[in-house]
Amino acid sequence: MNVIISGNLKTHMLTQTNEKPHRCDVCEKRFCKVGALKTHMMTHTKEKPHQCVVCEKRFSRRGNLKTHMMTHTKEKPHQCVVCKKRFSQRGSLKSHMLTHTKEKLHRCIVCEKRFGDSGSLKRHMLIHTKEKPYRCDVCEKRFSRSGDLKPHLMTHTNEKPHRCHVCEKRFNRGGYLKTHMLTHTNQKPFRCDVCEKCFNQSSHLKRHMLTHTKEKPHRCDVCEKRFSRSGNLKTHMMTHTKEKPHQCVVCEKRFSQRGSLKSHMLTHTKEKPHGCIVCAKRLTHMLTHTKEKLYRCDVCEKKI
Structure with missing residues (x-):
């Protein structure tokens, strides 16, 4: 028993001294615990020994499997004491609590921007390092976040697992579906503190x-x-590269913006989709009544 306590104390002391005696032979990253090194090595070997008995998805860490199982059991054991919202992970609750305290403990050493959790700071740092560690095996496009790679892969498979129960429209990201649902409820939960406009x-x-x-x-x-x-x-960069990726299928004229191509197509179809509610004249005639300037130049941002 004393040996076990002594070992635990020795490992704990390393967290105080910042000593990391265990080194990865592949990337030379260092760890204070041999268990942490062992888990890290799986990022190189791609080994995932822990399998979900429900959907057979595999994980490199037992803790990740345990958290994943809650997606099947719908268990959310961690509850916010302020608003009673529940979470499946303690870390998610901890991050949520910062929305009540408005506390942002994690600071970027480059631009001094602050974040409520270390994960957000870590993702933010990739903006400065330009690091994109996640690569698509199909087209070799790279991403800074694994969460961005997964939806991207669905653009190759055309998979859209998230379906709107109102209009049946499908999405490759749950977040896109969640945002889409607001078009049905007309809900605009994000309010500007300056002018109170909602989004x-x-x-x-x-x-x-x-x-x-x-x-x-x-x-x-x-x-x-x-x-x-x-x-x-x-x-704007296309003004330097002279790139015009959008081509008209009728006359093969090319445009740098998709919106310009869309407007151009009306010259072939003779379609006038915009009707004036005052005098029934079509196209941009309404602007003569409202004096509104709807269109903004992408080069100088002047509105016309």
Whole structure:
């Protein structure tokens, strides 16, 4: 018994001294526990010894299998004392509690942005390191998160396991389905604290906030012009590369933007889908009544 206690104490002391005597022979990463090294080695060998008896999915860690089993049993043993919401994992509850305390303990050493959990910080750091460790075996496209690789693989298999029970539309991500459901409920849970405008997606709110802060975090590496949206930067880059990936199937004219191609197609179909509610004239005539400027230049962001 004393030997066991002595061994546990010795291992615990390593967490205090930050000593990591166990080294991976493949990537040279170091660990303070031999068990942690053994588990890490499975990332190299791709070994997954722990199998789910229900769906036969395999895992490299027993703890991951135990957590996975709760997706079958629907068990959620960890409850928030504030709002009573329940979670299957203690870590998920711990992260959730930060939404009540607004506490962000984890800070990025590069840009000083703060996060509520270490996982979010770890994912954020990949932005700075440009590291994309997850690779698609089909097209070799790389991703910074495993969660992004899995839905991407479905673009090759055309698999869409998530189905809307209202309109039967299918999605390859559960998050896309969840967002889609808001179109049926008209729910807009994300509210701007400045102007109180509401949005059905957090990403839309985040993008909207840039209109208040005037922040333009996306910079062109060629001419250093800055943009508030990554999509605008991507489109702008085509002015340097002269790339025009969208081609008209009728006259083969090419465009840098899908929206430009869509508008161009109307010149072939003679379709005028936009009707004025004042005088029934079609196309962009309504703007003469509202004086609204709907279209924004992706190069200089001026609205017309």
